[in-house]
Amino acid sequence: MKKLAFALLAASMLQLTVSADVFAANNLPAGQSLVKGQSLTSNDGRFTLIMQYDENLVLYHSGNGIWDTDTDGDRFEYYDNFLQRWYYRHPEKLTLTTSGALRVTDASGTISFWQADTKTWQDGYYRIPMAWPGPAVSLAVQDDGNVVMYDAYGRPAWATNTGGR
Numbered sequence: 374m375k376k377l378a379f380a381l382l383a384a385s386m387l388q389l390t391v392s393a394d395v396f397a398a399n400n401l402p403a404g405q406s407l408v409k410g411q412s413l414t415s416n417d418g419r420f421t422l423i424m425q426y427d428e429n430l431v432l433y434h435s436g437n438g439i440w441d442t443d444t445d446g447d448r449f450e451y452y453d454n455f456l457q458r459w460y461y462r463h464p465e466k467l468t469l470t471t472s473g474a475l476r477v478t479d480a481s482g483t484i485s486f487w488q489a490d491t492k493t494w495q496d497g498y499y500r501i502p503m504a505w506p507g508p509a510v511s512l513a514v515q516d517d518g519n520v521v522m523y524d525a526y527g528r529p530a531w532a533t534n535t536g537g538r
Contacts, residue, residue, distance in 0.1 A: 401512040406468040406482075417516045428464040430477055430487070432533060434518055440533045442487040444477050449484045473508025473530065475522055489522065491531045498529070506530040 399415050401407065407430075412423035421433045429445035431438045444464040452459050462479035464486040469475050475489035476482075491509070499505050509522035509530040519536035521529050 399514045404471045406466045408466045413514045415514045489531045494531045
């Protein structure tokens with residue numbers, strides 16, 4: 374019985390380690406989020422995209438910020454007439470939705486503070502007769518310094534355009 378208890382304890386500890394390392398990777402799949410303090414790092418370790426505690430999403434190259442959403446200090450406020458008090462929402466997480474949208478939102482995911490402008494980006498990079506990408510299924514921090522959303526066929530759907538820095 375003791376051996377079984379130790380085996381279960383060891384297995385549960387292994388699972389905690391694996392789940393904690395999910396965001397140490399360079400890829401965020403659709404339906405997943407980065408909350409404050411979590412990050413994605415390029416495979417070579419030179420580039421890190423982090424949802425900071427100051428509520429800004431920043432891409433760093435060797436410790437220097439090279440791109441951000443400029444959401445630090447943003448807040449959404451509303452007054453509840455019934456309770457007669459103000460409520461405040463702040464940027465809390467980055468989410469790649471299952472519909473392919475990349476957004477910085479409040480904790481509940483209902484208030485959007487920043488969203489990747491995929492239409493404008495795609496219009497600048499794709500021309501007829503090229504096939505436009507479908508909804509993004511992943512976000513990757515690449516070794517070249519670019520952060521890219523990819524569709525199911527591996528076509529870029531949006532990027533920070535920071536490659537080569």
